[in-house]
Amino acid sequence: MATFETVAKLDEIPDPGCKQVVVRGDLVGLYRVGEDVYAMGDVCTHEEAYLTEGDFEPDELEVECPLHGSCFNIVDGSVRILPATQPEPTYEVKIEGDLVLVGPRRND
Ligand code: FES
DSSP states (O other): OOOOEEEEEGGGSOSSEEEEEEETTEEEEEEEETTEEEEEEOBOSSSSOBGGGSEEETTTTEEEOTTTOOEEETTTOOEEESSOOSOOOEEEEEEETTEEEEEEESOO
8 A cells, every 4th residue: 555654734835836855765846836736856867956946837847957957847757858868756645634745656
């Protein structure tokens, strides 16, 4: 059975905006757009940078790495703009009341 872990309160994430959390030892970015929350790995797959410190574009559901400008789709972790070539892991998310829970990786 899938394990979900409470990692934040919904109102701790700006709307729209993002927040870095730790999920089972991994740094993960939570991205909020209204009542929807997406979870994606937070360390850029290109080099060492936190995507939650980059520019989040809620209309595009995309975040731009602050170091070299790679853009990732926060829904499926895919790369939209190089130089990164490897996708980010994404995770299942559940909202229960005002709590945000993150579950297993979706794109293993
Ligand atoms: S570290 Fe993110 S694009 Fe280079």
